[in-house]
Amino acid sequence: MPKSPSDRAAGDPYGRVYDLAVIGAGCAGLAGAVTASERGLSVALLDTAGRIGGQFYRHPDPAFGAVRPEALHHDWSAFAGLRRRLEAGDVAHLAGHHVWTVERQDGADTPWTVHAITGADGDGEHPVRVQARTVLLATGAYERQLPFPGWTLPGVVGAAGAQAMLKAGLVLPGRRVVVAGSGPLLLAVAASLATAGARVPAVVEAAGYLGYARRPAVLAADPQKLAEAVVHGAALLGHGVRLRTRSAVTQVHGTDRVEAVTVSRVDRDWRPVRGTGRRIACDALAVGHGLVPQIELATSLGCATRRTKDGTHALALDAFQRTSVPGLWAAGETGGIGGAQLARVEGEIAGIAVAAQVRDGAAPARDGRVRELRRRRERMRAFAGAMAAVHAPGKGWAEWLDDATEVCRCEEVTVGAVREAVDAYGARDARTVKLLTRAGMGWCQGRTCGAAVACLAAGEGPLFLPPSPERRPLAGPVPLGVLGSLDPSEPSAAPAAPAGPAEQPDTDRPDGNSGPRD
């Protein structure tokens, strides 16, 4: 399966013990992998995709023969640099590896075992495991979705999803695409779509951008982010795209696919203002409400988390990117949403720190490079915090729902059913709602509806509380045949019995509520 540099890791990539296993080949993982490798460590780099780059540097398959892949990217040269270093070194790049759990054995010489299934969609032929002395989690983020009437119609796609499909597949969901939700990603998505030939009649942002103006010191501290915003803003103006702040899509129209959306003004708490709805014709809607750190692998190991200013949970990390679990590092979005540049900086810090740990059993010496990286990280983290505060979902969003709106797309659970669980049966958290309604129990395991269900369950209580610690043993669907074929005494890969495709996983287990909280 792995094609690119991995094949040069001659022989069986699973039959050896690595100094470091990096999970995720986006900005953070790449930076961590090449840094550690250049410092003499043996490194395996696992990623679900066939090509490195993660979501930010997702790019077309070489089969397209694209001569200007950078046309859809910012800062492509930074990625090209990482790719060159990866190709020049001897990191074992294991593409098409879907990691479903990471095991730690206390006191063992090789404490870490990373379990993965292979294949483009993990439908692959056999389970594998990679053994390592240390692990760096760089699993990035996924998009937060808040439901609204009509959001399950074909043509409504995630904003990040539209971006991903465009960057990798060179396709658009429609010709006239409204971009909506909240967060800085919307501007980038709208700019990409417009540059690639779509008409974008409006960017609909629920927050007010004035929030940034109230934090001038933070803005001034990260001029590159400002420059990015200016670039996106200019691109949007050039394409005649209108930014509507303090507004939200409150209804999608169409029978079998999107024909139009209604955009309403919202107040400071994102409560729709009656009588302000305006219909905008479009054939697609790209929507998202910020990003959520993808930390299931870490929380199932018991890693401590912290609450971010927009109500998500990120890993609690120390100055050297260490998690609370010895031997486990994390970098990039897993430690809180902060963007590609921050991810590269943190990946490098982690690479340096892991190398020092493996070679000297100590924290790295505080040389000039580490000092510089940490200074940049602090600056960008401060900016990220301000951004999260500006775009934190307001409590009033739930008022744009009607009882027939589906919250859980997998199990087709409506707002009405969730409200019944809350009002009539006393559910107060996402887990209880799930047990009563199946919301969050389907294929995606609540990744898509989790934020919304938690919010509806909390009712008048504090927003996005409680964050069930999500202590799930499996981070993705695994065919039963794969589980059945695992032989604990046999460290290398064993072919799975021919199994059906990954069925609806029912990996629901008691959360234990003992996970570390902030």
Added chain:
Amino acid sequence: MARDRTPAELVGAAPEQAPFEITFDGRPITTLPGRSVAAALWSAGVLAWRTTRRGGRPRGAFCGIGHCYDCLATINGRPNRRACLVPARPGDTITTQEGHGHAEIAV
């Protein structure tokens, strides 16, 4: 303003391999090499290739990165494949997945 520009033109795509055909519910679709099944379908204006298990409602790609499982399709007779992740290959037969896609097993 380059209103008619396509994404492929934007990045200067020049595939060595010729465009090829797949079928969707029997209808031929021509696509460029390098696309996922979902991208190939989008390029032909197809946005839905699954019906839900309860309501029978149409669905297609949503998250685009393999997380949401809304894009499940039956590919070459095998149901529950994530179309946004599986590369399209010449001659692929894509069919709308009805419900869980295992109707023939009749549980």
